[in-house]
Amino acid sequence: MNFITQTVKELAMDANCNIGKSFIDELREALQKEKSEIGKNVIEQIIENDTIAMENKEPMCQDTGMVVVFVELGYDVHLTGDLYDAINEGIRQAYHEGFLRKSVAKHPITRGNTNDNTPGVIHVKLVPGENIKITLAPKGGGSENMSLVKMLVPSDGIEGIKKLVLHTIFYAGGKPCPPLIVGIGLGGNLEKSAQIAKEALMRDLKDVNPDPVLAKLEQELLEEINTLGVGPMGFGGSTTALAVKINAYPCHIASLPVAINLQCHASRHKERTI
Ligand code: SF4
Structure with missing residues (x-):
């Protein structure tokens, strides 16, 4: 299951720091259309922030989110361990090694922090094939x-x-x-x-x-x-x-x-x- 843990870890670290060029292009398009001066200024600051985050491999926001993971699991894949444990281990490693803020409370009423950003919210869907597709989204509060x-x-x-x-x-x-x-x-x-x-x-x-x-x-x-x-x-x-x-x-x-x-x-x- 190590490759699942490793994949989740890499996706979580990348997602937090790298918004992607296509999203920056969307912001640039919006900047051209924005009618208010203060609105333009805010979009420029977001573009600058996201560019610095990508270049320096630093999180684009202090809220590094609760991690949502969608798994499309091929019918022909045979797993030899616990999928949920492997995913949560990847989250744990990413948030520790990437110095990402731990944003998950242990209990909705008594609160406290799980201190490793686990558990993630994990959705698994069975699909034809022999692959596993993992989509990972750190979701801000x-x-x-x-x-x-x-x-x-x-x-x-x-x-x-x-x-x-x-x-x-x-x-x-x-x-x-x-x-x-x-x-x-x-x-x-x-x-x-x-x-x-x-x-x-x-x-x-x-x-x-x-x-x-x-x-x-x-x-x-x-x-x-x-x-x-x-x-x-x-x-x-x-x-x-x-x-x-x-x-x-x-x-x-x-x-x-x-x-x-x-x-x-x-x-x-x-x-x-x-
Ligand atoms: S909603 Fe949270 S994660 Fe999103 S930009 Fe605001 S503070 Fe950052």
Whole structure:
């Protein structure tokens, strides 16, 4: 299982320090479109911060997150140990050797720190093949705190979904550290909607939703979010979000679950297939 531990360790260290050139390009594009001077200034500072972090291999944010790991496990893979232990060991080593802040409380009420950033939140899906794909995302507390799941009903429809998303982002203001990536899970049930919202945050920012209804909603929501005036880090401006990504799943005839998972500008995720 050592190769899984090693992979998780490398992905966690890389994700925290290296936002990636494509994300910087997204920020540069946003900078060209941003209407407010203070908004431009904030985006410039984020670009500078992320560039220094990449060059110096230092974390881009003091909040190094709770680690979320998506595993796609091939049916033909035979593991000889505990997958969850191997992943958590990789997290432990990365946060120790990378001097990354330990951000996990032992207990939600009594608190205390686990002191090694474990456990991660680990999702495993079985898929055809003989490979393991690991996608790892250190998720910051500020943007996660402003996320929610709401059980709407079918009659709320698209207008109800939009109202909920816009209200959530407007009242979150600067707390989730915009510019945001807005991951939305529609359908499933309470927990499924949250999981697919998180998965939506792993999508390529430039991809186009293959479902035309969702593609249109993503585009409309992005435009409407960027008229809210929240702006970069909540200081005002036209760049409140860089992208809206919606994943959907069939749901009960009585329900319209909506999960909104906000991702801050420290949009960290890395993947590798082994
Ligand atoms: S929400 Fe994101 S950018 Fe803000 S402090 Fe947390 S990790 Fe850092």
